[in-house]
Amino acid sequence: MASCGFSQLALQLLDATAEHLETLERGKERGLIEIAPVSLPGQPLGDNNHLGWPVATQTGDTLVLIRRRIPGHNPRGAGDGDTDSTFSMAMTSDDGGHGWSEAFDLRNAMEPSWHNRGGVLPLSHRYKFGPVNDSRAGYKLHLNAIGTSAQGTVVALCNYGAFRSTDRGATWTHLHEQFREDTTPGDIVYLGPRIVQHPEMGLCAFGNTVGYGRSDRFPNPVDGPVDLTHHSLVILHSQDDGLTWQKEIRELPRWAAQHEASAVCHEGELFIMGRDCLTNSTYLQIRVSNNKPLDVRRASVRHTRALDTPDIDFNPLTGRLEFVRSFREKQLIDLWSLDPADWESAEWRFEGVLFSGQQRGEEFYKSTDGFHPAGGVIDRDRGVQHIFFYSGHPNGPAGTFRLTRTLNTPELRAFLSDR
DSSP states (O other): OOOTTOOHHHHHHHOOOHHHHHHHHHHHHTTSEEEEEEEOOSSOBTTBOBOOOOEEEEETTEEEEEEEEBSOSSSTTTOOOOTTOEEEEEEEESSTTSSOOOOEEGGGGSOHHHHTTTSSSOGGGTTTSSSOOOOOOSBSEESOEEEEOTTSOEEEEETTEEEEESSTTSSOEEETTTTBTTTOOSSEEEEOSBOEEETTTEEEEEEEEEOSSOOTTSOOTTTOSOOOOOOEEEEEEESSTTSSOEEEEEEOOTTOOEEEEEEEEETTEEEEEEEETTTSSEEEEEEEOTTSOOEEEEEEEEOSSOOOOOEEEEETTTTEEEEEEEEGGGTEEEEEEEOGGGGGGOOOEEEEEEEEOOTTOOOBTTTBEEEOOOSOEEETTTTEEEEEEEEEOTTSOEEEEEEEEESOHHHHHHHHHTO
16 A cells, blocks of 8 residues: 555545555656645644644745644544643744644743633633633634735734744744734634735735624523624735734625635735635635725535635646635545636636545544645745645544645646546
């Protein structure tokens, strides 16, 4: 059986067939595609053996990645959260993702008085991994968003607020007043993975709002059920290199309820893909242009259930927008593309399956978990895209992996279709 030189733990978490691993080996030999572990839960702290939801950016020749270290995805059977549970661990690589620094918990960049504001677990997830905690103290953000400014500053927004690094992720500064419950009105913002630099709006992050109450699946006495329809696009933007942030809400049509928007800025326009939370069977594509109404459409890419946060980026080699999604019910990561001039058609072209797991035929969220291939990095100098994802069990263990593929999509498509 081909193993790509992986450890037994890595093979267990990936759960790929021998045939697919052999395909990846051939692709690596041809310089088209490769996969490698980034972080595996070899020595977990307590129940915190789920290292998932990686997102990344590049500054200079350094990759900066943020991921979680928590008990799991599905709380039933995952164990309890504790002081070692963290939603934001930063890692860096100076060699194209082959070697990585030791993970740094962003909470350690916070002053002690802000470290556990409102409780050990962050505001958005107190319902999930521990005893009921009704405190509303904390930071009104969930998930990790990361990006690099025009000045080369790495900026991260996460469950613990806003952070900046001016030395390529070596050290971090916490902006403790940003997004705190006593400084920020409104509900919690669920973030998309990428922060982009816009020529007029400055740094921009994207998302949707969610109330404090728990869903019916996780009853909560605070506010009752959460309204999971998000008929708006939240844009968080900063004009001062990430030091302060403002929130803007753009209303969407009533048929459009998006979740965790992923974005790219191309020629002064924002092209956005979000999960369609009304149908749960496709994605919403949103274009934000100056002095024009929002352009909102349903993409042609279909699901049957279990939508995941996607990635969208612009490929400078092909001149096309490229969309990476996780097909969770089949445990696939695949690639689609669209000419920006054809945005209004919403007809994406299938380019190929980049990764295939689920060798044992297990069911997502019950015995199989992955992939969240969002927040990828286009490395123009190396001619590749780095896609980061996680794979494993919803109760842990799960690990973070790097999937690097050539920007020559036609050559990659030919290879994948010929396998």
